[in-house]
Amino acid sequence: MSASKTVLEINEELARKINEEARQNPQSPYANKFVGIANGQVVVVADDPDEMSRRLRQIEPDPQKCFGVEASRDYDEVEEIWGLG
Amino acid sequence: MPRVQWPLWHGRPCVQVVLSLMPAGQPLVRTLLADTGAGSRGSRFELILEENDCLLCGGFPYPPVNLGGAYRGSFPRYDVPVRIPALGFDQNVRAVGVPSDPKRFEGIAGFPFLNRFSYGNFGDPGQFGLEC
Numbered sequence: 117m118s119a120s121k122t123v124l125e126i127n128e129e130l131a132r133k134i135n136e137e138a139r140q141n142p143q144s145p146y147a148n149k150f151v152g153i154a155n156g157q158v159v160v161v162a163d164d165p166d167e168m169s170r171r172l173r174q175i176e177p178d179p180q181k182c183f184g185v186e187a188s189r190d191y192d193e194v195e196e197i198w199g200l201g
Numbered sequence: 202m203p204r205v206q207w208p209l210w211h212g213r214p215c216v217q218v219v220l221s222l223m224p225a226g227q228p229l230v231r232t233l234l235a236d237t238g239a240g241s242r243g244s245r246f247e248l249i250l251e252e253n254d255c256l257l258c259g260g261f262p263y264p265p266v267n268l269g270g271a272y273r274g275s276f277p278r279y280d281v282p283v284r285i286p287a288l289g290f291d292q293n294v295r296a297v298g299v300p301s302d303p304k305r306f307e308g309i310a311g312f313p314f315l316n317r318f319s320y321g322n323f324g325d326p327g328q329f330g331l332e333c
Binding site: 127135172173179182194195 | 259269309311
């Protein structure tokens with residue numbers, strides 16, 4: 117870990133690696149899981165986002181030190197917002 | 202079953218959610234357009250909120266999401282604590298953070314959020330409500 121990186125950058129980098137690993141290897145322990153990261157470490161692996169968020173906030177109450185990722189997802193996918201008036 | 206209803210806002214369905222300003226937790230009420238056309242069942246977000254609200258109300262980040270349609274481009278996402286006290290609803294919800302736009306609603310409650318509840322006018326065409 118570089119000392120010049122922020123906690124957010126370190127968390128983002130780990131999240132990217134976790135997602136790449138899960139997409140390449142369906143046997144990965146992170147595949148199709150919701151992964152909670154705090155201070156550059158994986159601290160929660162859960163089956164749904166509610167459980168992951170609840171446990172992550174218990175472990176690290178400072179949201180600026182936390183990050184979540186849905187492993188195995190295609191983050192290039194576009195989500196449509198239809199017909200907002 | 203608990204139910205809460207709100208008058209239509211500018212003729213459109215809306216829901217009111219309560220966020221909590223950090224660190225003291227003062228309530229911040231937001232009126233969101235109830236839009237079943239925003240997102241789908243498998244979407245990676247449930248709400249669209251002003252990014253400042255996400256940051257000020259204890260949101261932690263997720264990877265960004267690419268939106269198309271009414272909002273276009275890559276937007277940050279946050280996990281944000283959200284309450285609807287009349288329903289006893291108190292959950293952390295994934296929300297897209299967008300720039301403030303005073304011409305619009307204070308945000309959007311998308312289909313994945315509305316679909317947590319039973320929703321509709323419950324026989325009153327002047328109101329929109331949620332039931333759980």
